[in-house]
Amino acid sequence: MINSKKIGIITYFYFYNYGTMLQGFATQLLFDRFKDVDAGLIDYRFGTKTAPRKLDVFLIRLKRLLVYFKEFRRVYYTGKYSALKLHRNIYFDQFVSKYLKLSPKRYMYENEIAEDAPKYDIYVTGSDQTWSPKIGFSPALFLNFASKDSIKAAYAPSLGVSSLTEEQSDYIGKELQKYDFLSCRESLGSEMLEKVTGRSIETVLDPTLMIRSEEWLRYARKSMINGKYILCYFLGDRDYYRDYVAQLSKQTGLPVYYIPVSWKDFKKSNNLLWEVGPSEFLGLIANAEVVCTDSFHGTIFSVNFHKEVRVFVKHAGNVSGGDNSRLFDILKRLGIEKQLITEYKSGTEIKDTRIDYQHVDELLFAEREKSMKYVESIVNSVKS
Structure with missing residues (x-):
C-alpha cells in the first residue's frame, strides 16, 4: 500500500x-x-499574549477620542452597523466547518506551534501577504517549527511592499535559506527575493486562480439577487470609484449592490448585502453583470468567472508599487491593464x-501550466 505524502500549509486563513x-x-x-x-x-490563528501597559492603553484611548471628534461620520456608521458586520462571521465559520481540512490541533500562539509542531513530510508557506513587513514577520510563516529533515516550500507568498529596508532584507534572506522551493505571487516580489537570497524565484499565480471557475461553482451559493446587477466590493474609502459606480449605474440602468466593508458604503440606500460568507461571495461575483x-x-x-470587472486602487500614488503593485502585476500579466481605473471625474x-477573455484565457493557461509545474516539483520531491 502506498503511503500518502502529508503536506501542511501555513497561511493566514481565518480573519x-x-x-x-x-x-x-x-x-x-x-x-x-x-492522488498520493x-x-x-495548519490551524494557527496568530494570537498574541502580550498585554498592553496601562500607559499605552490610556494613550490609545486618548488618541481614539481625538479621532472620534475628527472623523465622527466614520465612527458613527461603523458603530451603527457593527452588529450586522459581526453577524457575517457565522457564514465564514460554516464555510470552514464544511470545507477546510485543518490540523488536529489548533494553535493560538507562536510558542504553541514551536513547542508541539504538527508532523508533515512537506511544509508549505502559503499565499497572501505572509512575508509582508507591513503586517509584521511571524517566525511560523518562515517555517521555524518545521523538522530539519522535512521539505520546506513556499507557494505564492507576497511581500506587499515595493522595497525592503536593510534590516528586513537581512531577516528575510536568512530565514529563506532553509527553504527547498521558493516562489512569490508578484513579479516585483520575486525580484526583491532574488536579491536577498541570491536564488532564482518562481513567479506563480495566486492559488485562487489555479482553481478553475467551474470548480469554484461547487462551493458557491446561488446569488440572492434576481436579474442583472452591478456588484461593488470596496475595502478602501476613496470617493472617486464610488462616483464612477454612480455614473455606471446611470448609463447602464443596472441596480448597484454592495458587499459592505468600508463605512463609506454603510447606507441603507446602497442595497447592502450583509449575510455574505465565502460561498455567497462566490455566487454574487459569478452572477454579476459588472463587478x-x-x-x-x-x-x-x-476574472476567473469572466466578469466585466472595473478595478480601482485603494491608495493614491504609484500604482505599480507598494500595496497597489499586486493588482497592477496580475492585470499586466493577464493583459487587462485597461481595467485599472486610477482616477475619475464625477x-x-x-x-x-x-x-477579450479568449486572450485572457490564453495567457492564464500559460501561467497555470508554469505554476502547476512548480507545484508538481514540490509534491514529487518526496517519494511515496
Whole structure:
C-alpha cells in the first residue's frame, strides 16, 4: 500500500476576510488534488499574549477620542452597523466547518506551534501577504517549527511592499535559506527575493486562480439577487470609484449592490448585502453583470468567472508599487491593464471597456501550466 505524502500549509486563513479564507482553501485544493497527497491547513490563528501597559492603553484611548471628534461620520456608521458586520462571521465559520481540512490541533500562539509542531513530510508557506513587513514577520510563516529533515516550500507568498529596508532584507534572506522551493505571487516580489537570497524565484499565480471557475461553482451559493446587477466590493474609502459606480449605474440602468466593508458604503440606500460568507461571495461575483472592486481577490475572482470587472486602487500614488503593485502585476500579466481605473471625474461619461477573455484565457493557461509545474516539483520531491 502506498503511503500518502502529508503536506501542511501555513497561511493566514481565518480573519473573516473573503480573499484570505478563499486563498487558504484554494491552496489546500491545489495540493490535495494529487492522488498520493493528503494536504491540509495548519490551524494557527496568530494570537498574541502580550498585554498592553496601562500607559499605552490610556494613550490609545486618548488618541481614539481625538479621532472620534475628527472623523465622527466614520465612527458613527461603523458603530451603527457593527452588529450586522459581526453577524457575517457565522457564514465564514460554516464555510470552514464544511470545507477546510485543518490540523488536529489548533494553535493560538507562536510558542504553541514551536513547542508541539504538527508532523508533515512537506511544509508549505502559503499565499497572501505572509512575508509582508507591513503586517509584521511571524517566525511560523518562515517555517521555524518545521523538522530539519522535512521539505520546506513556499507557494505564492507576497511581500506587499515595493522595497525592503536593510534590516528586513537581512531577516528575510536568512530565514529563506532553509527553504527547498521558493516562489512569490508578484513579479516585483520575486525580484526583491532574488536579491536577498541570491536564488532564482518562481513567479506563480495566486492559488485562487489555479482553481478553475467551474470548480469554484461547487462551493458557491446561488446569488440572492434576481436579474442583472452591478456588484461593488470596496475595502478602501476613496470617493472617486464610488462616483464612477454612480455614473455606471446611470448609463447602464443596472441596480448597484454592495458587499459592505468600508463605512463609506454603510447606507441603507446602497442595497447592502450583509449575510455574505465565502460561498455567497462566490455566487454574487459569478452572477454579476459588472463587478467594481479595489480588492485583489475581488479582481481575480471576477476574472476567473469572466466578469466585466472595473478595478480601482485603494491608495493614491504609484500604482505599480507598494500595496497597489499586486493588482497592477496580475492585470499586466493577464493583459487587462485597461481595467485599472486610477482616477475619475464625477459625471464624466464612461467608455465601454469590454474584456477579450479568449486572450485572457490564453495567457492564464500559460501561467497555470508554469505554476502547476512548480507545484508538481514540490509534491514529487518526496517519494511515496
